[in-house]
Amino acid sequence: MNSKAIIVGLLGVALFAAQSASADSRQAAPSKQGRLAQNGVFVMGNDPDVNTVLAYELVRGELEEVGTFATGGKGGAGGNQGGLAYAQKQGVLLAVNTGSDSITAFDVERGFLDLAGVVSSAGSEPISVASCTAPRAERALVYVLNRGSRSIAGYSLDSDGELTFLPGSVQSLSSNPSGPAQILFDNTCRSVVVVERNPASFMVYQLDGDGVAAPGVNVASLSAGQLGSAVTRGNQLLVSETGTSAASSFQLDPLTPTLSPISQTVANGQAGSCWAVATQRSFRCDSYGRGCTIGYIMNAGTSNITSYTIGGDGALGLREVIAQDTFGGAFDGALANQDRTLIVQSRPSNQERALNVYRIRSDGSLEFAQLIEGLPATTNSVAAAN
Numbered sequence: 123m124n125s126k127a128i129i130v131g132l133l134g135v136a137l138f139a140a141q142s143a144s145a146d147s148r149q150a151a152p153s154k155q156g157r158l159a160q161n162g163v164f165v166m167g168n169d170p171d172v173n174t175v176l177a178y179e180l181v182r183g184e185l186e187e188v189g190t191f192a193t194g195g196k197g198g199a200g201g202n203q204g205g206l207a208y209a210q211k212q213g214v215l216l217a218v219n220t221g222s223d224s225i226t227a228f229d230v231e232r233g234f235l236d237l238a239g240v241v242s243s244a245g246s247e248p249i250s251v252a253s254c255t256a257p258r259a260e261r262a263l264v265y266v267l268n269r270g271s272r273s274i275a276g277y278s279l280d281s282d283g284e285l286t287f288l289p290g291s292v293q294s295l296s297s298n299p300s301g302p303a304q305i306l307f308d309n310t311c312r313s314v315v316v317v318e319r320n321p322a323s324f325m326v327y328q329l330d331g332d333g334v335a336a337p338g339v340n341v342a343s344l345s346a347g348q349l350g351s352a353v354t355r356g357n358q359l360l361v362s363e364t365g366t367s368a369a370s371s372f373q374l375d376p377l378t379p380t381l382s383p384i385s386q387t388v389a390n391g392q393a394g395s396c397w398a399v400a401t402q403r404s405f406r407c408d409s410y411g412r413g414c415t416i417g418y419i420m421n422a423g424t425s426n427i428t429s430y431t432i433g434g435d436g437a438l439g440l441r442e443v444i445a446q447d448t449f450g451g452a453f454d455g456a457l458a459n460q461d462r463t464l465i466v467q468s469r470p471s472n473q474e475r476a477l478n479v480y481r482i483r484s485d486g487s488l489e490f491a492q493l494i495e496g497l498p499a500t501t502n503s504v505a506a507a508n
Contacts, residue, residue, distance in 0.1 A: 158233045159213045160507050163465055166205050166217055168197035168502035173219050177235055180458050183481050184492045191235040193226040195219025203304040203350040203397055203454055204250035205503030209262045211255045212281045218248040225266055227283040238283025244292050246270030254307035263333040265314045267305035276333055288334050295325055296340040303349045309357045313376035322348045326379040341381045345370050350397035358436030360417045362398040369419050371436045385438035393423025397454045403461035405486035407431050416486040420452035420466055446488040449476045458506035467504050475501040
């Protein structure tokens with residue numbers, strides 16, 4: 123064999139070795155490394171003794187289980203929406219621990235849930251948490267709703283999962299004998315809203331430049347038994363009405379702060395309309411191809427989902443009375459995969475919960491994709507990367 127052939131042969135061996143090493147390194151990398159932060163779906167176990175988060179990864183439209191992670195606190199939330207919140211820019215998942223008056227932060231940047239810290243909720247019985255990151259801001263604002271002390275409290279959150287309490291941010295709810303259900307930010311991060319149930323009303327809090335809440339303004343609502351809510355792309359509030367099985371919408375004005383009714387009690391003919399989500403993405407809403415965003419209302423009493431169109435002005439239109447059925451009474455839900463997937467928790471029996479997964483078509487209609495059964499009966503909230 124001449125020297126040229128030897129050199130070519132050695133180059134071939136080296137190239138093969140390099141390719142093999144590259145393949146080995148790809149195989150050795152954790153299968154979920156770096157993807158959970160972008161494709162994660164999270165469910166709160168909510169056990170009153172040991173609270174946990176069940177983590178899943180959304181892969182090709184279906185959920186794959188990652189694991190169960192203890193929050194370091196106790197569960198016990200109920201009659202609420204938003205027990206979990208995902209600060210996507212920071213890659214941090216937040217969970218309330220109702221039974222131990224605390225909030226847990228998990229770092230999900232590495233593909234799994236790493237416990238970053240547990241802090242006091244600055245009140246008692248936290249049931250709902252929300253986060254918001256202003257444009258060009260590195261830190262998120264976080265607010266928690268405390269049912270027992272009837273108060274809210276604020277924090278700043280960094281990408282390491284460190285929650286820093288904001289002095290002066292603790293504010294009271296209304297004096298009404300009303301059960302609080304949820305806390306939300308408006309889209310500008312300049313105000314937070316608390317949904318109160320019966321009698322129905324809202325508490326609206328304006329935030330200063332440091333994110334500290336001023337005393338709240340109580341705004342009466344004509345909705346009956348409101349519970350779940352979602353902020354729309356147009357900075358309106360979509361609210362479910364349990365008492366009338368309907369949905370309403372309100373315009374948020376973070377500078378006033380106030381809420382103005384837009385569509386009131388748009389009935390769907392179902393039962394137990396309790397939870398709500400709203401897309402930020404537009405869908406083809408009529409035969410002319412005109413776009414709108416979509417609101418989905420989960421009906422616990424009739425075990426199904428109703429869809430509504432949401433116009434640019436926040437006006438609601440009943441789209442599909444039954445967009446899809448659920449396996450048992452429909453509870454909390456979350457949007458994922460840039461509004462291409464809807465995950466809804468349901469109660470097939472008093473002994474277990476289930477996850478119903480749907481693909482969202484280009485017109486906003488739902489296609490059933492997957493059912494996961496056997497979740498703990500205490501399971502409460504759902505959050506997702508979106």
